[in-house]
Amino acid sequence: MSDALIALREALLATPLSSTALTLAAYLAALWAVERLGRPSWCPAVLLAALLVAAILWGLSIDFADYRRGADWLMLLLGPATVALGVPLYQQLHHIRALWKPLALSLPPAAALASCYSLALAWALGASPEVLASLAPKSVTAPIALGIVEELGGSVPLLMGGLLITGVMATLAVRLLGPALGIRDHRILGFALGVNGHAVGTVRAFEMSPSAGAFASLGMSLTGILTALCLPLAWRLLGL
Amino acid sequence: MIAVLRGFLWLTGVWLAGETLVVLLDLPVSAGVVGMLLMTGLLMLRIGRLDDIAAAGQPLIGLLAMLIMPGVVGVFFIADDFAGQWLAVAVALVIGTLASVLTTLLLMRRCMPAEPAADAPQESLT
Structure with missing residues (x-):
């Protein structure tokens, strides 16, 4: 039984989709919470979302490097997003x-x-x-x-x-x-x-x-x- | 939807062009920044459809905060790596930022011409 669970955990950690889902979920939850708190300027949603992810990683004892490897797929979009900043600059x-x-x-x-x-x-x-x-x-x-x-x-x-x-x-x-x-x-x-x-x-x-x-x-x-x-x-x- | 794809192809293509320049010319700048400047230049030359590029770019810019979030998570796992330097980091960030805001405000107050019409900003949001 526990062997099967370990195998499942391995399989889930191996796909970048786990990190992606965790990142999206934490970000949406943080947006919701920040909206509830009346958007305090001392607490941007990113900070709260990062805290959430860190707490979940720690709670499930997942290595940060494992999470980061999956999240790199998401951060790949930073490249085109940076290029996109040229549009407001042009405007x-x-x-x-x-x-x-x-x-x-x-x-x-x-x-x-x-x-x-x-x-x-x-x-x-x-x-x-x-x-x-x-x-x-x-x-x-x-x-x-x-x-x-x-x-x-x-x-x-x-x-x-x-x-x-x-x-x-x-x-x-x-x-x-x-x-x-x-x-x-x-x-x-x-x-x-x-x-x-x-x-x-x-x-x-x-x-x-x-x-x-x-x-x-x-x-x-x-x-x-x-x-x-x-x-x-x-x-x-x-x-x- | 096709417009978004066309725009995304532009953004990706321009990033690749930026990376090409960075590698070929050994520039000490990231491909994204070179790509951003290229993008602005192309738009000034009326190359590429602004509508398409904006359709793909606007959502990406809106999601920037989420895209960098995985990097922020790391800050909670490095406490030990920089033990003994946290005071320097905190002072540099807090006092340094206060000082630089003060300088910017003073500089701009000196350099900026008065607003065209008082309390009625002329420039509209683009």
């Missing part, structure tokens, strides 16, 4: 044409500092090179950041955790600092949300106004592109 081009000067002046330092502040702090507190590589793309939207971290040789799970915390912190920071600095221009608030808080911040910006959302997605794409093009080069030059 935002009129903003870039109209405001290229302020954008060209503020985007590169903003995107570079988003990475540098954290790197400097982590380095000063004695973080290892692997940790530094995982934190460097922390303000970049996840599909692009994944590609960067592979180039730099960081840890994907650590990057993912960092991305979530960064997104939530950026949302909080804009909400606190915006009024304190007397900034009411939704274009600026949205841009700051997108540059620093990637997708999490962009979702929050779309809740503020369509204009904030448009500038957030613009800031998010431009930060992603700029970081993806410059960070691996800078890393090579620094010899890290």
Whole structure:
């Protein structure tokens, strides 16, 4: 009897469909729960869904590597999904044409500092090179950041955790600092949300106004592109 | 439905083109980013039907959070790997993000021209 059960378990773990079903179920459950809680900005659905999956893996004592092997099939879609980000970027081009000067002046330092502040702090507190590589793309939207971290040789799970915390912190920071600095221009608030808080911040910006959302997605794409093009080069030059 | 398939073929094809460039030119950038730039460039040149590509791309972008979720799960299994560095990680993320938001806001307040019409944003959602 127990032999049959072990064989069944083996068979189920061998197919990527188990991981797929688990991922979909956890994500849908998390969406439902987050909706129930009134969409708190400190708890994105992804975080809750990841907690659920982790708890189930732990409860059934399934190896994370086994789950990950199946889920890789799902993550394969990240490739075309990243390419698809070119569509909203194309649709935002009129903003870039109209405001290229302020954008060209503020985007590169903003995107570079988003990475540098954290790197400097982590380095000063004695973080290892692997940790530094995982934190460097922390303000970049996840599909692009994944590609960067592979180039730099960081840890994907650590990057993912960092991305979530960064997104939530950026949302909080804009909400606190915006009024304190007397900034009411939704274009600026949205841009700051997108540059620093990637997708999490962009979702929050779309809740503020369509204009904030448009500038957030613009800031998010431009930060992603700029970081993806410059960070691996800078890393090579620094010899890290 | 056929439109979605056509769009998905475009997205996959452009990703493959991106991967080709990355491998051939030894670019330190991921194929997805190169593909995204190629996609924008193609659309600017009016190559590829925007409707088809958007039909496949919109749902994929909407599902991005779910697609990265398996990666997030890993964070709960690495606690031991980075023992002793969690303080550095936490400080870097929390203080670093606060500082960078502050910088962005100050920079943008400096550089951005005033809105065309106060409290009535002109730009419509595309």
